[in-house]
Amino acid sequence: MFSEPKCSTLASPILEEKADTEEQLDIPWKVIVLNDPVNLMNYVVMVFRKVFGYNETKATKHMMEVHDLGKSVLWVGEREQAENYAYQLQRWRLQTILEKDD
Amino acid sequence: MPINYNAGVCKQFLRKMIEFSVEVESRIIGAVLPELGKLFALSSKIEDYSELFPDLNDEDFKDAWIQGLREEAKGDRNALARLLKCPRFPYGRVEVEEDDAEDLLRGLTEIRFTIRSTSLKNLSDEELEGGLTNLKNSKPEVRIGYFAYLLMAEVQERLVQEIS
Numbered sequence: 356m357f358s359e360p361k362c363s364t365l366a367s368p369i370l371e372e373k374a375d376t377e378e379q380l381d382i383p384w385k386v387i388v389l390n391d392p393v394n395l396m397n398y399v400v401m402v403f404r405k406v407f408g409y410n411e412t413k414a415t416k417h418m419m420e421v422h423d424l425g426k427s428v429l430w431v432g433e434r435e436q437a438e439n440y441a442y443q444l445q446r447w448r449l450q451t452i453l454e455k456d457d
Numbered sequence: 458m459p460i461n462y463n464a465g466v467c468k469q470f471l472r473k474m475i476e477f478s479v480e481v482e483s484r485i486i487g488a489v490l491p492e493l494g495k496l497f498a499l500s501s502k503i504e505d506y507s508e509l510f511p512d513l514n515d516e517d518f519k520d521a522w523i524q525g526l527r528e529e530a531k532g533d534r535n536a537l538a539r540l541l542k543c544p545r546f547p548y549g550r551v552e553v554e555e556d557d558a559e560d561l562l563r564g565l566t567e568i569r570f571t572i573r574s575t576s577l578k579n580l581s582d583e584e585l586e587g588g589l590t591n592l593k594n595s596k597p598e599v600r601i602g603y604f605a606y607l608l609m610a611e612v613q614e615r616l617v618q619e620i621s
Binding site for chain 1: 506509511512513522525526529562563566567569570573582585586610613614617618620621
């Protein structure tokens with residue numbers, strides 16, 4: 356036999372968790388490539404073109420940003436896609452991090 | 458005499474190859490090849506992908522991420538092994554199947570990271586990017602490591618040009 360649900364002023368933890376997750380999924384994530392002394396410039400440009408489909412000019416701009424400033428934000432968007440890009444870049448041995456977009 | 462098209466030799470002719478020569482003296486290539494062999498063996502032992510994982514606080518996901526990178530790197534290493542074993546490579550000739558080119562590019566990067574963290578670990582990033590100026594005063598292992606590093610960079614640069 357089922358008992359009547361009791362009223363409570365406490366918020367449901369499951370609902371709260373779900374809301375948190377949904378909120379986190381909505382936050383855009385940044386895919387950031389860091390500079391390293393090993394990878395060649397033309398290699399980095401080629402990787403940016405392959406992974407993101409950028410044209411030569413845009414890929415070169417990001418490569419120069421990595422070289423001159425130490426890092427470049429390559430892409431901003433939903434977390435799952437950001438993780439996918441980060442994995443692909445690491446597959447090419449580019450030092451890549453993910454950060455929540457402020 | 459009937460031609461056996463299933464034989465390996467015939468198959469090779471059917472595959473599209475990328476071929477070029479690097480402008481490095483064969484005596485230098487001959488001098489660094491034994492060291493490259495050692496570094497190649499070392500690269501699989503010192504690989505550490507754990508630092509590559511983004512800080513996402515998910516241990517299961519982290520394991521899958523690292524395992525994925527580790528598994529996929531095997532093909533890259535095999536492509537590099539084929540280059541180093543190629544009988545014409547000591548003479549500066551690079552021959553790679555078009556389908557293997559991307560694997561080889563990644564394999565070249567991996568071995569350059571290995572050289573950086575072993576033979577060239579005492580060099581600063583500036584020295585490495587600007588070129589080693591006091592080569593004559595360097596220890597033999599640094600000198601050989603540096604030439605190996607440059608040779609791999611030369612092959613990689615040319616290969617990127619070829620496939621772009």
